[in-house]
Ligand SMILES: Nc1ncnc2c1ncn2[C@@H]1O[C@H](COP(=O)(O)OP(=O)(O)OP(=O)(O)O)[C@@H](O)[C@H]1O
């Protein structure tokens with residue numbers, strides 16, 4: 666498919682000291698452009714392995730990964746694939762190389778040998794989108810964890826990516842840093858049409874996602890909407906996930922005979938629902 670990341674019969678095995686780990690078993694998955702996707706799963710279920718396959722950082726043991734039709738096995742495409750599929754990791758410290766914010770952002774476009782005006786344009790735009798304009802001349806080592814993650818994302822934006830894969834980007838941030846980062850990701854998805862694949866252990870991060878994929882022992886066990894996953898006792902059992910508080914509230918009310926039909930996952934949705942009932 667032209668506008669998607671596609672995994673076809675993908676297996677990934679790691680061999681350590683003659684011992685084989687089946688990190689991914691037989692994964693078939695399509696990530697079409699435009700979606701906001703959450704990936705969940707317990708430790709060791711294969712999430713990071715999946716993320717690294719998406720942009721050719723690692724290659725499948727069996728099967729194929731295609732990015733907009735380009736096979737990650739084909740070395741001719743690897744540069745193009747890497748610029749289309751940006752990756753953000755857990756630790757913001759390890760992703761920043763320059764000492765000044767502006768330099769960090771100019772680094773990628775400079776390597777593409779773009780004209781200076783184009784570099785400036787891309788840097789300005791990335792600063793603006795990620796709310797970093799006021800920090801343009803700041804030292805990168807003095808930024809907060811949340812600002813560092815935003816800078817790491819901004820520097821990927823200068824490469825004009827189509828997909829952004831984030832592997833637990835909020836796990837080292839405090840609650841407000843986490844909330845802020847997620848809001849920026851929503852904005853990138855809705856306003857700038859960048860496909861977001863967000864790996865997280867925190868279900869609050871992905872309650873408004875278009876789609877959730879749950880991994881278990883190297884296999885996709887669920888692929889559905891947040892509501893369908895969190896409101897179904899059977900799916901909760903399969904995924905081993907805890908439902909968000911608002912879903913517990915809806916379930917509790919339904920048990921008492923109130924027939925709530927709305928898909929309520931967040932406090933904001935509950936507030937809206939109650940206001941409608943009161944009016
Ligand atoms: N480079 C590697 N060499 C050997 N084994 C690996 C390697 N990377 C991952 N594994 C193994 O593959 C399996 C899947 O690991 P992976 O890191 O993809 O899981 P994960 O879902 O990201 O876990 P976590 O939630 O802890 O980050 C695990 O059993 C892990 O030990």
Ligand SMILES: [Mg+2]
Nearest residue numbers: 712713714832
């Ligand atoms: Mg991981």
